[in-house]
Structure formats: C-alpha cells, structure tokens
Amino acid sequence: MPINFDISEEEMPIFLAEADEHLQVLDDTLILLEKESSNPDLVQTVFRSAHTIKGMSGMIGHQRMTNLTHALETVLDGVRKNSIQITKQLINICLDAVDHLRLLRDEVSTSQACDLDIDQIVSELKNFSEEGKAENLPGGASGAEVKNNNGGSPGTKSPLKKKIKNLIEAINTEASIPVLPDKASQTEAIIEETNPEGATPALQNGAFEIRAKIDPNSVASAARAFQLLMALQDLGEIQSMTPSAAQIESASSVKDFTAVVASTQSFEKVSASLTMISEIDEISINGMIIMSNGSVVMDRSQSNGTDQTQQPDKIEDGQKTSSPSSGMMLSERRSSSPLGRRNTDMTIRANVERLDNLMNLVGELITDRNQLKQILSRFTRLNNNFDRISETITHLARITDQIQEEVMHIRMLPISSAFGKFPRMVRDMSQKIGKPIDVVIRGEETEMDRSMIEEINDPLIHLVRNSVDHGIESPEDRLAAGKPERGTITLTARHEQGRIILTVEDDGRGIDGEKLRKSAVQKGLISAEEAAGLSEEQSINLMFLAGLSTSQKITDISGRGVGLDIVNTNIQHVNGSIQVETKLGLGTQFQIILPLTLAIVPALLVRVRHAIFAIPLVMVTETLRIEPSEIKYVYRKPVTRLRKKVLSLVYLSEIFNIPQVDEQEKHLFAVIVQSGKQRVGLIVDSLVGEEDVVVKPLGAFIGDIPGISSAAILSEGQVALIVDVFGLFKLAGF
Amino acid sequence: MAKILVVDDAEFLRVRLTKMLDVDGYEVFQAENGLKAVALYKEIHPDVVLMDVTMPEMDGLTALKEIVSFDAKARVIMLTALGQESVVLEAVKSGARDFIVKPFEHERVSKAITKLLA
Structure with a gap:
C-alpha cells in the first residue's frame, strides 16, 4: 500500500x-x-x-x-x-x-x-x-522547586491588596459584571455603578484584571501560565492569581488563568507583553482604577478580547524577498556522534551514480595516460628528443594518479558500516543458542570502497555465523577446557600495502582437519586415497569445497546449506582471497585480503602465445623463470619443485585452448598464484609487466567465461582478459 | 534582516527549519549542540534562537541558561517534544520566551518568531 x-x-x-x-x-x-x-x-x-x-x-x-x-x-x-x-x-x-x-x-x-x-x-x-x-x-513531579515569593497567598499585607481581593470576589460572585466585556458602554456603566458617590476619583494606582484561556492542546499549559506569571511580574505587583504560583510550578495543567496585577504601565504595554505569549486562545485585559477612597473600579474601555488569529502573523514582503542564504552558515553534515567516535567534518552528499560516472571517466583517463606513456617510450627508443612531451606526460600521469586516488576516496566508507551490525547479530544468536559471546571490533574506521563493502557483507555474515555456531564451544565445554566461559569473536580491518586485510577470529574449538577429510570422503567429494595424501593445510582448505559441512546438524544460524565455498567465491569475485589459520582447541582465524577498489586492478600482464592476460596482483605471490626440463609429471599432471616443495602447474594455454606451438627449447615463466592456501604455478610464455588496468565487464554478448572475470584495455590499445584465479583453479580441477 | 540561530542535533530538523526560515526571509545560522550554540550566540548575537532540548555535548536547557546569563534579553524559543513538560516549565523559568512542540507546522514557527520580534 x-x-x-x-x-x-x-x-x-x-x-x-x-x-x-x-x-x-x-x-x-x-x-x-x-x-x-x-x-x-x-x-x-x-x-x-x-x-x-x-x-x-x-x-x-x-x-x-x-x-x-x-x-x-x-x-x-x-x-x-x-x-x-x-x-x-x-x-x-x-x-x-x-x-x-x-x-x-x-x-x-x-x-x-x-x-x-x-x-x-x-x-x-x-x-x-x-x-x-x-x-x-x-x-513525584520533577523540576518543581516551588518558589513561594509570589501569588500563592493573595496576602493581607496591604489594604490595597485587600481591596483588590474583595473586588475579585465581587467579580466572581456578581453576575452583573460581564466576564469578557466587549463594549465600552458596558464598562462605563460599571464605573458609574461602582462609583455611587459621583466624586471625581483621584487616580491613585492602576491595576489590570487578566483573564486568559490557555490552548487545551498545549503540552505544557503550566509553562504558558508561568509565562503569564512572569510577564505580570515584570509589569507590576501581582495581587491575586488563580491558579496559584505553587500550582503552576507543580506543572499541573492550566486551562483558565486569572490574575489581578497592580501596575503603572499603560494598557498597550500590558497588552503587548501578554499577547507575545503563544498558545493563549483568549485573553481579556481589563483596566481598573483604584480610587482615592479605596474603592476599585473597572477602567474605561481598556478592555479587549484577543486571540492568536488576530496577531500580526504576516511577515512583511520586504523580508520575504530578501535572500538570507548568502549569510547562512554551512552546517556540519554529521551531528557529532552520540558515542563520540566519529569525527565531524565538513561534507557534502553526492549521488553514487555521479561518483560511478566520475570513476569511469578517471578510468578512461588512466587508459589514455598509459597509452601516452607507451607511445613515448617507443619514440624515446627511436632516440628522438621529446623532453617537453615527456615532461608533460609525466605530469599528466601524476595528476591522473592523484585524481584516481581522490575519486576512490570519495567512494570510501568506513568498514564500520559492515562491522556495525555484528554486536547486535551475535548477541541475538548467542542468546538463542545459549552461548555467551562477546564481539570485539578493531579498525572499524578503515575505509573501503562502498561497492566492496557491499560485496563482502554476506561473506562476513557467514563467517561470523559460522564462528558463533561451530567455532565457539558451549559454555560447559569451554569451562572444561579451561577457557573463559564467554567466547570472543574479533573482527579487525586494516590497510596494508595497498590492500585491505579483514580478519574474523574466534577463540573456539578450532577446525579438525581429520574430521574434514573424513567428511569429504564420506560425501564423495574426494577419494580416500586423495584424502590420505593431503597435508593438514590442504585438509583445512577442504572446508571451502562445495557441499561440505562438518556440523552434525543443520541449525538455523549457519547451517543453511550454504557452505564456505560461497564465501570463497564471493571474495574471489572481488579479486580478493581468503586464508584460514586454525589451532585445535584454541580458535580459528579467517583472513580476507582485498584490493582497495573494484574498478581499477593492479595486474600482472602475461603473454600466452599472442594473447595477453591480466592476473590481479593481489593473487600473485611470486613469479619464476622455469626451464621446460624442470617440469615433471605426476599422475600426468605437471609439477615442479619450488624450494624443496612440489608445486602444481597449470598451462594457461591448455586451460584457454590456445593452439600449441612447438617451443620445447624456450624457457617459460611460472606465475605463482594463491587462492586460499592452494598455490599453483601458471605457466605462461612471458611476463609483459605490471599495470593498473581499468576493469571492463565482458558484457551480455560474450557472457560468463569460466576462468575469466572481465577485460581491460591496455596502454598499447590491446584488449587483455583478466583472469579469475579461483575460477581457473576450478577449471584446472583443484 | 533578523538573524535566527537554529540549534538541534538532528540535521534533518535543522535543514527543515532552515528552509522554513529561509522562506520567511530570515538569515539562518545553525548549531548542532548547546556548546556550539552558546559560542555562536556570542559571536553573531542572533535575534531569536530556536533551541532543541535534548542534545549531546550540552543540552538545550543548559545552553539556554548560559545564553540568558550572557544576554538577559536573549529571545530563546525552546523546541520540545511530548513528554518534556517539566523541562519546558524549567526552561520558561530560566528565561525561555516561548516553546514550540515537535512536530510543528511552518506557521507555528513563523508566528512564534514574529511575536518575539514585534
């Protein structure tokens, strides 16, 4: 609706x-x-x-x-x-x-x-x-410190007060005096009536009778009454008042307010100061004259009845047309955080779409810069003197870098927007399953590209759920193991060498590699022989296999049929990687390594025959020159020896079906990439270099290609395909 | 052109009030808590202050008292909400010249200010 x-x-x-x-x-x-x-x-x-x-x-x-x-x-x-x-x-x-x-x-x-x-x-x-x-x-009611210097008892102190009091009583009891006299003649009549002696009364003192109706909808009618009281105090001496000051100060609601004030002020002055008060529906101000003989009479037509609608509410035109904005102060966007964590800084809001467009344009600029550099290097090679151009291009390159950095920063949000929900989430879950768990968050101010935060949101939730459900033991088990009863899940974020490192750590039971192996064999994911050959590290990495869940039963916290493989896939999707570190009985730490942005990827360019591939640098651990003779075959799969360890190899040309040319004698290169704890050497013909490539999606026409995530235009104008390392591992059967 | 100081920790409220007062032709200044309001008051001497009650750093009541002790003639309108009746009374005692209850209409704000400026 x-x-x-x-x-x-x-x-x-x-x-x-x-x-x-x-x-x-x-x-x-x-x-x-x-x-x-x-x-x-x-x-x-x-x-x-x-x-x-x-x-x-x-x-x-x-x-x-x-x-x-x-x-x-x-x-x-x-x-x-x-x-x-x-x-x-x-x-x-x-x-x-x-x-x-x-x-x-x-x-x-x-x-x-x-x-x-x-x-x-x-x-x-x-x-x-x-x-x-x-x-x-x-x-009792708060804020009611009762002042008693006024009004409470309309005293018997002075004879004048007494007389006024008597008059009030007369007004209240005698129907002959209209409550809200609206005509001059009436009040004149009153004067005559109350002045039977006919003598010219000498004006001794002035007084006003005030009757006000307070808006019944006012949330604090007592405060309005208090405002009337204060205004009257300013004008003169209050002779009587209903309700009493004490009643008003007790903050009980007030509908009708009546008072008599002795004042030498003019009617206009009294009227002006009382009508300034808001939420007074009706007010009548009646002038009185205290005669030399002590009698009190209503004054001439100094009476009126006003309500708010009669107030000069209209603002003059002159003010309306003026421009106030010129002098307006810029406000700080964020109110200072109630917890005092966030800094207040001058900010503006910008549409995300605008930023995306800007980022695309910066991407184009980077491509052009790279091409210019390339062209320049070619000219230089021809021994021409292009100092001026060279300078300009260097400058352009520097400016482009700075723009790229600035734009990226605009898109950054603190990771707290992703971490923030976990204390609450964990609290709710831990209550449900009866495991007391604390959440510790560190580095929540670490900034990340907003789209990246969106992408890692689900994986983080999954990992935290996993820790709550499988990682942290029951309080009894924890006590039995000599651990504190309360479990702790620690989330951290930090920048490190142009990358972002997130960790999700628990002090739970750790992951049992043996259990994982058994489970994987049971579920037919690997054979018993394969299982036997796995190192502890490799066994732990089994947890990223689809369809593997070691939990005995499905719970509504983490066992939703989605395994850690999804986590891995999602993280690979943003060119990140995930690693597990676990110690039986002590806990588990997941470490997620992410690039700073999704839009521009620092990549290693490699050549395979005539094609150029870009491998995200974040995945690359090292490169090495390798002679064909160093490549051995185990179970018909190529391997080599790296620092006394066996390293599996994959020919990119085979994976991507690039026709083989006989090149037996030439040396090759292996680019060692890591996904999880799995390390593989990708065999390529040559290394081209490193470049920040601007990621371009392949588009619906080409669609998804296994092992390829997207494309990029290189500085020489060629198109390079960006390798999806995780997808590649799958293709190669790892 | 009369100067109005709008004090509220909620940006949304500040923005809305500023827009209203802008239309009415006032020069609008903003502060997000009592502390800043007091400092700004001393600097710019606004004709009217619209002051929220519940704010971090320094609440509206304290700020009101500080402003009034600095300038006895200060025209401060408190912005209150349901449930703050006793605060309102204390505010009026402390020298608030009016109070407006949230949620409020544009007209209510205009009226209150016009009254005080009269």
Whole structure:
C-alpha cells in the first residue's frame, strides 16, 4: 500500500542517513548497556537517539514511528531516572523496538506501508514504563522547586491588596459584571455603578484584571501560565492569581488563568507583553482604577478580547524577498556522534551514480595516460628528443594518479558500516543458542570502497555465523577446557600495502582437519586415497569445497546449506582471497585480503602465445623463470619443485585452448598464484609487466567465461582478459 | 534582516527549519549542540534562537541558561517534544520566551518568531 510522508526529495537522504545513524547507535548502545547497566552516559545516549528519531519522524508525519519511539523513549527515560531496572528482558524488547523502527524507516524510503503491527510492542513498552511509574510514585513531579515569593497567598499585607481581593470576589460572585466585556458602554456603566458617590476619583494606582484561556492542546499549559506569571511580574505587583504560583510550578495543567496585577504601565504595554505569549486562545485585559477612597473600579474601555488569529502573523514582503542564504552558515553534515567516535567534518552528499560516472571517466583517463606513456617510450627508443612531451606526460600521469586516488576516496566508507551490525547479530544468536559471546571490533574506521563493502557483507555474515555456531564451544565445554566461559569473536580491518586485510577470529574449538577429510570422503567429494595424501593445510582448505559441512546438524544460524565455498567465491569475485589459520582447541582465524577498489586492478600482464592476460596482483605471490626440463609429471599432471616443495602447474594455454606451438627449447615463466592456501604455478610464455588496468565487464554478448572475470584495455590499445584465479583453479580441477 | 540561530542535533530538523526560515526571509545560522550554540550566540548575537532540548555535548536547557546569563534579553524559543513538560516549565523559568512542540507546522514557527520580534 502506498504511503506518503511530509518529506521532500532533498530532505529524504538526510532523514534516512540520520535515522540509520541513530538506529545503529540504539543497537550498539543497548547492547553495551546490557553489559554495563550502571553507565549513565550510555543511558543518556540511547535516550537521546530515541528522542531524536521521535522528533524527526514526527516532523514528516510518520505517526507509527513517532508512537513507537515515544513509547521507547518513555521507557528509556524511566531507566535514566532509575525507576526502571535494566534487565535482559528490557534490552530485548528495546532491541525489538529498534527492529520495528527499521521497518518503519523503510516505509519512508519506499513509500510503501509495511504490514507491521506496532500495537503489541508499544503496549509491551508501556507495561515497562507503567511498572516503573508504580515503583517510583514517591518521587513525584520533577523540576518543581516551588518558589513561594509570589501569588500563592493573595496576602493581607496591604489594604490595597485587600481591596483588590474583595473586588475579585465581587467579580466572581456578581453576575452583573460581564466576564469578557466587549463594549465600552458596558464598562462605563460599571464605573458609574461602582462609583455611587459621583466624586471625581483621584487616580491613585492602576491595576489590570487578566483573564486568559490557555490552548487545551498545549503540552505544557503550566509553562504558558508561568509565562503569564512572569510577564505580570515584570509589569507590576501581582495581587491575586488563580491558579496559584505553587500550582503552576507543580506543572499541573492550566486551562483558565486569572490574575489581578497592580501596575503603572499603560494598557498597550500590558497588552503587548501578554499577547507575545503563544498558545493563549483568549485573553481579556481589563483596566481598573483604584480610587482615592479605596474603592476599585473597572477602567474605561481598556478592555479587549484577543486571540492568536488576530496577531500580526504576516511577515512583511520586504523580508520575504530578501535572500538570507548568502549569510547562512554551512552546517556540519554529521551531528557529532552520540558515542563520540566519529569525527565531524565538513561534507557534502553526492549521488553514487555521479561518483560511478566520475570513476569511469578517471578510468578512461588512466587508459589514455598509459597509452601516452607507451607511445613515448617507443619514440624515446627511436632516440628522438621529446623532453617537453615527456615532461608533460609525466605530469599528466601524476595528476591522473592523484585524481584516481581522490575519486576512490570519495567512494570510501568506513568498514564500520559492515562491522556495525555484528554486536547486535551475535548477541541475538548467542542468546538463542545459549552461548555467551562477546564481539570485539578493531579498525572499524578503515575505509573501503562502498561497492566492496557491499560485496563482502554476506561473506562476513557467514563467517561470523559460522564462528558463533561451530567455532565457539558451549559454555560447559569451554569451562572444561579451561577457557573463559564467554567466547570472543574479533573482527579487525586494516590497510596494508595497498590492500585491505579483514580478519574474523574466534577463540573456539578450532577446525579438525581429520574430521574434514573424513567428511569429504564420506560425501564423495574426494577419494580416500586423495584424502590420505593431503597435508593438514590442504585438509583445512577442504572446508571451502562445495557441499561440505562438518556440523552434525543443520541449525538455523549457519547451517543453511550454504557452505564456505560461497564465501570463497564471493571474495574471489572481488579479486580478493581468503586464508584460514586454525589451532585445535584454541580458535580459528579467517583472513580476507582485498584490493582497495573494484574498478581499477593492479595486474600482472602475461603473454600466452599472442594473447595477453591480466592476473590481479593481489593473487600473485611470486613469479619464476622455469626451464621446460624442470617440469615433471605426476599422475600426468605437471609439477615442479619450488624450494624443496612440489608445486602444481597449470598451462594457461591448455586451460584457454590456445593452439600449441612447438617451443620445447624456450624457457617459460611460472606465475605463482594463491587462492586460499592452494598455490599453483601458471605457466605462461612471458611476463609483459605490471599495470593498473581499468576493469571492463565482458558484457551480455560474450557472457560468463569460466576462468575469466572481465577485460581491460591496455596502454598499447590491446584488449587483455583478466583472469579469475579461483575460477581457473576450478577449471584446472583443484 | 533578523538573524535566527537554529540549534538541534538532528540535521534533518535543522535543514527543515532552515528552509522554513529561509522562506520567511530570515538569515539562518545553525548549531548542532548547546556548546556550539552558546559560542555562536556570542559571536553573531542572533535575534531569536530556536533551541532543541535534548542534545549531546550540552543540552538545550543548559545552553539556554548560559545564553540568558550572557544576554538577559536573549529571545530563546525552546523546541520540545511530548513528554518534556517539566523541562519546558524549567526552561520558561530560566528565561525561555516561548516553546514550540515537535512536530510543528511552518506557521507555528513563523508566528512564534514574529511575536518575539514585534
């Protein structure tokens, strides 16, 4: 069902980003709060985020979101005031509310109402706050330090006050005096009536009777009454007032406000200062005169009845047409993070599509630069003097590099956007399966290309799930093994030599290579002989085989029929690689190595016959010259000896069916690539060089080619195919 | 041209208020917490301040008090929400000249400011 909110297109991304930020803060902080419930800063943080979401959603007319955040905020306020205890149950329900809020947030982005009933959760939250209230009754209303210097008792101090008091009583009891006199004649009549002696009264002092009706919808009518009180205090001396100052200060709601103030101010002044107060539906100000004989009379027609609609609300045209934006300060985009983690910096928002386009253009620029360099080197070889061109090209190359770096940085996001969800996720899972687990995150500020973050999201989730489910032992087993009862999963991110290294580590039981071998044989993935020949390292790598799962039973946490092979595939897909390190009884660490960006890949160019292939450098561990005589055959498969170890070889020409030419005597090259812990030497004819290649998808016309991920245009204008090393391994039967 | 200082930790609220006030022809300044609001107040002497209550670093009530102690004539309008009744009362006692409850309409903001500037 379509649903519309009061939000403009430009406001939308701000709203969504801000809502997301606060929802994440809620998630993170609620979890922290569960552990350190006594930390008042955390309580304040969650309260503030809930409050902010409430305010924002209210502004766009998102009633359900407002209602739910209001209920949540009320509970958190109770926690803040120590009337509600933090329990696991409370945190659960609050987190549940956050989940609901996420769905409601999505309504704003999709303009589609989701089928979500919030009544249940709202009433659960309300139950918490009701309980809290019941416990906290003696506490009473807050912020009500009662000042007693005014109004409370319309005293008997001065005779004047007494007289005015009497008059008020008269006004209140005698129907002959209209409550809201609107005609001059009436008040004049009153004066005559109340001045039976007919003497010219000497003006001794002025007074005003104020009667105001406060907007019944005002959320803080007492505050309005208080504003009236303050204004009256400024004007003169308050003689009487209903409700009393004490009542007003107790913050109880006020509908009707009546007061008499002795003042020497003009009617206009009184009127002006009282009508400045908002949410006063009706106000009547009646002038009074205190006669020398002590009697008090209503003044001449100094009475009026105003309501807000009569106020000069229109803004003058002159102001409307002026341009205020010129002097407007640029605001900092991000409000400083409630947890104080993020730096506030001057930023603008840019459309991702724009950035992608920019990146494509930079790609073209890089291709041109490479070609220019190539052309130049050819000319130089011809011994021509091209100093000027050479300088220019060098400069162009440097600028292009810088632009590339800048554009890449614009596309970068901190990895926290991928890591952020894990504390919550692990908490929920660990509760479900009864294993207490802590999540430690390091290097969350490490920046990565946004598309890369999207790509590694699923693999990360999978690895973390795996650790929770299979890695970390039950608390009993852990205690029995002399480990702390709580398991720990550590996520780290860092930059290293132009690459990004992510790790997912647990302090669980580790992976048993023997078990993996058995399981793989049982499932017919490898033969018993093959299994026997596997090293421990190779056995561990079996876990990346499709169809292998060592878990005894399928659980709804990780055993969804998707194995680590998918993780591996996804990571290879972005030219990354994954490695496992495991120690039985101590834990497992997965290390994911990724390039900085997907759009431009540093690659090693190799030649096989007439074709040039680009092998992502991130996959290459080393290259070596190899004589045909050094290639031996084991089970008809080519191998060679590298530092006393056997290295499997693969002829790229065979894999890609490039016609063989008889070249027995020529030396060859082996490019050693690594996928997981599997190392293979790719046999090529020659090494061409290294180049940053701009990745171009093959397109639907050519489609997927096994072993090839994409193509690139080289500096000499040739097309090179970019090798998908993982796919290649599969093709070669590894 | 009257200067208005908008203080709210929620960017969305700042943007929306700025747009409203922009239309009304005011010069708008923004601050995202009380601390920055107080500093900015001293620098630019705005004619009216629209001040959120719940903010990090320094909340609106504290900022209000600091601003009023610096300038007794300061015209501060508090931006409050349901559930903050007692805060509102304290704000008014501390010198807030008006308060506006979220969610608010453009008209409500315009009126409140016009009243104070009158």
